[in-house]
Every structure is written in C-alpha cells, then in structure tokens.
Amino acid sequence: MVFKKRLDYGFDAFSVSNVPRAPRSIRRRDRTKRTVDDNQICAFELLASLAGKLLEEKSESYAASNVSEGHGHVSIGKDVVKHEIEYDDKPLKTECVEHLSCKESIVASDWTTGNSDNLKKFKHSENNAILECALTKMQSSYSEQTKGDLKFAICKDNVAYGSFPDDLEGCSPNFRELCDGICDNGVKREREAKGLESGPFTFANNCPLKDPLHLSMSFLAPINTDRDVKLPSRNDSVPNASFSRHRNNIKIGSRDDDDEKFSRFNKLSNRFKASRPPTRIEDQRIRKFLTSKYWKEAPKLRDFENFRADGEIKSLHRKRKTYYNYDKCQYDTLHKRRKLFDHSSIVTSDGGIGSGSVSNSPEKVKNENKNSSVAMSHGACEISSLTGQLASDKSSDSHVKLNIKSFRIPELYIEVSKSATVGSLKMTVMEAVTALLGGRIHVGVLFHGKKLRDDSRTLSQSGISSEDNLDALGFTLEPNPGIAPPPLCSEDHPLLLPCGAAPPNLTSTRTTPAMDIKIPNATADPPLLTNSEKAMDSNYKHTSSQTDILTDQKLSESRALVLVPGMNVEALSVVPANHKIRKSELAQRRTRRPFSVSEVEALVQAVEELGTGRWRDVKLQAFENADHRTYVDLKDKWKTLVHTAKISPQQRRGEPVPQELLDRVMTAHAYWSQHQAKQLGKHHTGTLKITDSQAGKNGVAVVI
C-alpha cells in the first residue's frame, strides 16, 4: 500500500512536504491581534445609561411589545430607502449589555430613476436612503430588572450632496436633540439641525418622537460619494493591487464598475472603520470583526490618535469629522460596537478574549459575554443575508416583474462570547447591518453570477427578459465601493457638534455611573479560552443554540424585501435565488456552478491527454468557450475529482459522477503523478488502461 499511496499521492505529497507554507490562517490571526485602547468608553454607553433611566419607568408599557422582538422594516420608495429598525429591549443585568432584536424588512417600491435630481444623488450613493432605526436599549440596574427603551430613529439621506430630501417626513427629531436630551439627563430638547451640505451627516428635522420616552434621533449617515472616499481605511490602506486584480474589471473610482471583489474588498471595512468611534466600551464583550482580509486594510489606530490629539473637529478630516462628532454626541449607537469592528479594535474587549487574556473578572456578568467568546463561523453570524429570490411574473411582454424577497448584503463576521445574550447578539448583528445599510450601499445586479455593471444596458440586452432568465438574476445590497471621497469641508458643521460641549475624551470616561455598575448577582464566567479561535473550536458544540438563534434571525431578516409592482426593473436585477448560498457569499463570490457530468468528462479527457499541471492548456482545449470556467476552476475541479474518487460513494455529495469517470480520474492522476506532465507531452486516453483489480482502488495505472 505504500506503493499505492505513492501513486496516489506521490506528487502531492512530495510537493507538500517540500513546500512549507505559513498557514494563511496564521497570518490572519496575527493580523487580528490588534488591541485597542481600553480606556475609551463609548459615549454611547453614557447615553444608554441615561436613556435607560429615563425609560425605566416606562419599561412596563413596552415590555409586552418589546419582549418579543422589534420589528423594523426598510422600505425603498421613490428616491428614498427607508430603513426602520427597532430594537427591543430585554432586561439586562448588566448595563453595558444591550439587547436588541431587530427585524428588518425592506420594501422596495418603484425605484425611480426618472427623477433626475434624485438620480444624481443616487448616483454615487446608494440613493437617498432614510434609515430609521429605533433602538431600544435596556439598562438595568443592579439586580433589578428594568427595561429602558431608547429609540433612535435614524434617517439617512444622501447627505453627501448636501441635500436633504423633502420626503423625509416622520423622521425623528434631529440628532442634536437627542444628544441634548441625553446630556440633560433625559431632558429632551428640540433643536433643529439642518443638514450640512458638505457634511456627511445631516439631521432631519421635524421628526416627531413616537414616544416621549423614546429618544429619537435622525441623522444622515455618511454616504459613499466620491467624497467619502477619503475614509481612512480607503486612503491609507487599501491596496490598489486588489483592484487591479479583477478580470472583468473595474475602474476603481467608478462605483458602477466595481467588481465583485472590489465591493467585497471594501464591503464593510471602510464603513465600519470609518464610522466606528475610537472609543471603546469597557464592558463590552462582543467583538466584531471583519474578515481577516479586511484587516490588512484597516486604518489602524491612526484615526483614533488623531482624534485624541485634536479635540477639534476641524482638524480632523471631514469624514472623520463626522464620526467624531458623532462621538461627541455620545451618540453613536451604531458605532459603539462597531468600533470593535475596526481592525485595531478587534482585540479589544476588556479583558476579552480578543486581547488574549482570559477574562475572569468577577464583575463579569453572565449576560455579558465575556470570557469565552464564541466565534461564530461566518456562516452563522452573517448578518447579511439577504438572499433574494425573485419571482418573475410575466404579465406583459414589455415588463419584467420581480419579486424581491430579500437582499443579500456583504458578509459580516461577528464574534461574541458564548455567554453573550441573544439580545446582545441581535444588537451586534443589528449594528453591523445598520451600519452597512446606513452607510452607503448600492444595488448590485447579478446575472448568472456575474455582475451587471453596465447600467445603460437594457434588461433585454442583458438577457433579462424572460422568466427563465430571471432565475439567474439576483441583486444585492452592497456597500458602495466608494469612489472618490468627498472633498473635505473646510467649514465646521454646526450640526455635527450638537454635543460639542462634550470633549472628545468624554468617551474615555469610565466613571459613568451606569457603566460602573456592577451586578451583585452576576455570575462570573469561568475562565475561558485565551484564544478566541480555540474557544470557538472547543466550544463548537455549544454554539448550536446560537446558531439556531442566528438562523432565526436570518429568517426574520429575510422577510425583508417586497418589491412594489411598479418598480423600475432597471434598478433591480433579478438575482438568482440560491438560498443555499450563504448570503454573504452572494455579494462577492462567483455563483457556484457545479460541474456537469459532461464537463467532468471533458475535463478528464483533457487531463488524460495533457496531464496535470497544464491547466491553461486544459482550459483552452476543453473549456475554451466556457468563460465561467477558468483554468483555476479546472484545476480545482480536478483536485476535487481526485478527492471524490478516493472517498466512498456514500461520502460523495452533489451530482454523482459516474464511477467510470472517477476511475479515469484516478488513473490519470496516478499516471501523471508519476510522470511529469510537462515532460511527457501528450498521452491519449487510449494509452491509459486500468486493470480491473486496480481500478478505483489503488489507482494504479498501467500504460500499455
């Protein structure tokens, strides 16, 4: 059998042994090991605590409704995308922990392209989007179970251009108001903030509070416009190389051209980084982080440093300004956790796993996820998800009707400790999603797995005209790849400084009463893993419940989109509904296209003749016309075929490959493993014969 093994693995084994490579995982890990200053407390915390007090009294009334889950929906109407998110509170033992549950639904109606004004706005940003986010934050006092509801309404618009849509009605009070209210210990003030033209954030006025107890804030999230490009992460860290890599590609700079990779590349990283406040929540146990790939691009702490160094917003970059302002307002609910997202912040949690220290502090509360954090596999935590399925309804020949059930958004990686509450998890997810949606997104259209970048093409031209084709259509909501960052505004934006009185370092204050509250009854978590990854592995079985939770959440979130009949088809492309595909993958990965038996046969045929190691030739010979099959794909397929041939039929998945082909695979593999394909040149199929006894077993091939 040694011999056999040699035949089967000889080549590979040899290569492997001789080519030591540092596991990528290690590299990634290293990248993620950054810590953030723990001294910063998120301003939001303060806000939360205050709000919690205010709301405490009313917790009762909301209990019923909130207990279950919040409901939010995003509606996309003309020119406006409205995103309403409600977070439900749950009693928390720890004040730092926030529980939120949210559901998002998106209703898209007539995405109008006709409005020139709006179009303009849309152009580089997702569109005018109004994001209303109601956050309920619970703050609990020590042992007492209380519920506080803090609701935020976040209105988002395409601020970049400085215009605030008139249709933002019903928006909650402006941001400043909220901040003020907070500052005043719950006293609500109403002020009007007006959107800044150049500023990333704009506040909506005239937004009535739904409930006195709810603090509503509306603000405009930074939008990806050309101007936004300046986000630190982008400027500093994004390697151009990544962009250049795309095959199909893209012009960097132009959002329409963004490639899948490009978008993926940018995804959240920019958004989160930029938006995330430098501050850090002390008790926060939840870590969010982007995929390792994002890390490298992270701006690091530079921003943070700048921020601290200069209290003045002015000194900051415009974009940063916005964020900072946010901080000042202590408002940044969304960002609060997000900051952890930052590369630099990843490690952050206090004592958290991320920092590599085993946290076992007494103060830890059970609800708070502290110690062992369970890293959710991306699958589990992907917030995103929105896989969409379009139902096509062909009522008229000239129109394509799409029923978009959901959008998929870029993949998010979230890591929370296993002791984290469901509520905190939800919140975490919510924040990530909100940040994503709130920031800058645009709709991507996929057709047969390819992005349709040419907006000028008609559906018919794109082949999206028949019902049959609709199955291959999909669309995604993705971060705007950002083009050029908006020029920095030299003027300060008054609006941005609602809480200007509060020094930036306010966030660093740890003395906030609420924050410091310790819960007597809190159950100290047992010391756990020092390493999050280990934690994840070792606790794998424990994650099941969380997984379920996530699943549920996904389900709820997936309810999301409803297309209005009249919507402009141009704007929405049908996305191939592939629920199996991870939502996160939809946005970025090519759609999976399993090899058909005939393709496998062609591949086998080619490899038999050309051997392994000549994938380009294989491609040209057998798949020249299959644009979606790259030589790398063929190579990978061969790899999997070899593997498939080695495993028992029971272990095989997918469309069964005829054993005959697998036998040929093994034969060819064995043969070429012994012969350097490059040296031997062509071998015709006829030259390879497999003895019956050997076939499919040891893979020994005999050349006759």
Add this chain to the structure above:
DNA sequence: GTTAGGG
C-alpha cells in the same frame, strides 16, 4: 499570467 496548494 500560470501553477500549486491551502482554506
């Protein structure tokens, strides 16, 4: 741009 491998 290809190839080989790990993920």
Add this chain to the structure above:
DNA sequence: CCCTAAC
C-alpha cells in the same frame, strides 16, 4: 471558489 505564494 477564493486567495496566495512562487514562478
């Protein structure tokens, strides 16, 4: 399929 390293 993706991503990288190494050519």
